[in-house]
Amino acid sequence: xxxxxxxxxxxxxxxxxxxxxxxxxxxxxxxxxxxxxxxxxxxxxxxxxxxxxxxxxxxxxxxxxxxxxxxxxxxxxxxxxxxxxxxxxxxxxxxxxxxxxxxxxxxxxxxxxxxxxxxxxxxxxxxxxxxxxxxxxxxxxxxxxxxxxxxxxxxxxxxxxxxxxxxxxxxxxxxxxxxxxxxxxxxxxxxxxxxxxxxxxxxxxxxxxxxxxxxxxxxxxxxxxxxxxxxxxxxxxxxxxxxxxxxxxxxxxxxxxxxxxxxxxxxxxxxxxxxxxxxxxxxxxxxxxxxxxxxxxxxxxxxxxxxxxxxxxxxxxxxxxxxxx
Ligand code: HPA
Ligand code: ZN
Numbered sequence: 314x315x316x317x318x319x320x321x322x323x324x325x326x327x328x329x330x331x332x333x334x335x336x337x338x339x340x341x342x343x344x345x346x347x348x349x350x351x352x353x354x355x356x357x358x359x360x361x362x363x364x365x366x367x368x369x370x371x372x373x374x375x376x377x378x379x380x381x382x383x384x385x386x387x388x389x390x391x392x393x394x395x396x397x398x399x400x401x402x403x404x405x406x407x408x409x410x411x412x413x414x415x416x417x418x419x420x421x422x423x424x425x426x427x428x429x430x431x432x433x434x435x436x437x438x439x440x441x442x443x444x445x446x447x448x449x450x451x452x453x454x455x456x457x458x459x460x461x462x463x464x465x466x467x468x469x470x471x472x473x474x475x476x477x478x479x480x481x482x483x484x485x486x487x488x489x490x491x492x493x494x495x496x497x498x499x500x501x502x503x504x505x506x507x508x509x510x511x512x513x514x515x516x517x518x519x520x521x522x523x524x525x526x527x528x529x530x531x532x533x534x535x536x537x538x539x540x541x542x543x544x545x546x547x548x549x550x551x552x553x554x555x556x557x558x559x560x561x562x563x564x565x566x567x568x569x570x571x572x573x574x575x576x577x578x579x580x581x582x583x584x585x586x587x588x589x590x591x592x593x594x595x596x597x598x599x600x601x602x603x604x605x606x607x608x609x610x611x612x613x614x615x616x617x618x619x620x621x622x623x624x625x626x627x628x629x630x631x632x633x634x635x636x637x638x
Contacts, residue, residue, distance in 0.1 A: 315606045315613060317599040321400030324637050325620035326627040327587050327598055328405045329506075329531045329554030331447075331478070332427070333372040333412045334590025335392050336379070344378035360593050365480050365512055365563050371593065376412035382426035389430025393439040395591065399598035402440050402637050405506075405628050407476050407531075409447040410460075420446070420463055428471040443473035443628055445506055448491065450477060450484030457494040465501055473628040474504035478531065481513035488520035495525040504528045504628045506554075511565055515539035522551065529554060529626055534566075536582075537573040547581035552626035557605050558596035559589030570608040585623035 336344075338359055345352055352359060353374050362368040379385050396404050408427070410416065416423040424444065431442045446464060448457050464472055475498045477491060488507075495505050507525050509517035511532035518536045521527040522545075533553040536542045546553070555574050560566040566573075578584055586605060588596035602616055624637045 315603055315611070315616065317603050319613070320599040320602040320616065321398075323400065323602075323617060323620045324402050324624065325400065325598075326403040326405070326585070326623040326629070326637065327396065327399075327401050328529065328552075328585055328623055328627050329407075329556055329587035329589060330404060331372070331407045331409070331590050332388065332392060333376045333407075333409055334368075334593040335395070335406075336375050336388050337391060337395075337592040340388060340391060341375055341378060344380075344384060348378060348380065350378060360595060362563065365565075366483065368563060368590075368593070369480060372409070372412045372590075373414070375593070377414040379413060380415040382422070382429065385423060385426035386430030386433070389427040389442070390434050390439075393431060393434035393442060396442075396598075397439045401598060403624070403627055403629050403633060404440060404442045405445055405473060406442055407445045407447045407478065407506075409449055409476075409478055411449045411452070420460070421467060424467075424469055424471060428469070431471065441629075441633070442471075444471045445474040445476040445504075445628070446472060447476035447478050450479035450481055450487060450508075454490050454494065457491050461494050461498055461503070464498075464503060474506050474528075476506045476508075476531075477525070478508040481509070481511070481517050483512075486513070486516060486520065488517070488524040492524040499526045506531055506628075509533060510535035511560070515542050518542060518546070522546075522549075527551065528628075532556065532560070534560065534573045534577065537576055543577065543580045543582060547583075550583055552583040552585060552622060553577065554587050554626070555584045556587045556589035556596070556601075557608075558601050559594050562594045562596070569604060572605075572608075574605065575609045583622045583626065584619060585626055586619055587623075
């Protein structure tokens with residue numbers, strides 16, 4: 314049988330989680346107080362959202378409260394503490410710099426500050442973290458190039474991938490705009506992870522693979538609507554970073570039991586389980602594993618296989634991967 318205590322003992326990685334949505338309530342209140350910024354809602358309703366659009370606005374509000382290097386290091390350190398509490402051994406975490414208003418034009422400063430927090434965490438025995446830098450779907454090709462240029466020039470050891478996220482229903486089918494940048498990233502050996510098939514349908518997943526050369530798809534569950542696409546994802550072994558709790562919380566799936574994750578798994582698709590935005594969406598990874606297993610009648614072996622896929626699909630170096638597997 315499966316409970317959270319057992320899940321915590323299973324070696325696993327988390328590969329689809331946004332630091333922007335992982336600033337906990339206490340920290341948000343502390344920072345809002347420090348800078349005299351009114352809470353957007355009474356404290357107990359801070360994390361009530363009625364869908365992705367409003368949620369992304371909340372990320373702008375929350376991340377804009379992180380203004381100094383100490384603020385950012387604190388957010389990073391507390392994140393590592395919570396990852397440890399779920400028994401996570403390694404995390405690929407996403408930040409989308411457009412949410413972090415105080416650091417506009419200073420991506421180097423933000424990455425260095427977060428890196429300092431994670432280095433301290435690692436020294437304290439907390440799990441290590443790789444950073445994926447994300448574009449918002451609405452951004453321009455020039456902005457995408459600028460981010461990649463910085464990544465190539467700085468070659469920061471903390472930074473592991475180029476990412477794209479945001480609301481595809483608002484931005485439209487715009488992957489072609491980013492194709493040159495993502496192709497260039499691929500040619501320079503930079504990993505790519507792409508949000509698709511959450512607020513877009515299967516065509517978004519198709520574009521993520523064909524145009525953005527995605528190594529991993531964040532969400533991707535709406536591929537289920539196109540059987541040929543599911544077969545291709547399974548054949549090519551492209552992993553999906555599935556977040557059932559997030560999809561329910563933001564209204565993309567009716568319930569955990571109605572999530573296509575089981576059908577995808579049965580079709581041979583490689584899947585991991587993830588929280589997406591842990592504190593903001595109230596998702597905790599040990600509980601995600603246990604609750605999803607209960608919803609589908611999975612046994613320990615099923616979760617062990619999923620945890621293994623999470624480590625295989627992480628963008629950590631091979632030495633770390635071998636040590637975790
Ligand atoms: N979808 C798109 N963008 C995001 C999400 C999401 O679920 N979470 C944070 N940024
Ligand atoms: Zn996400």
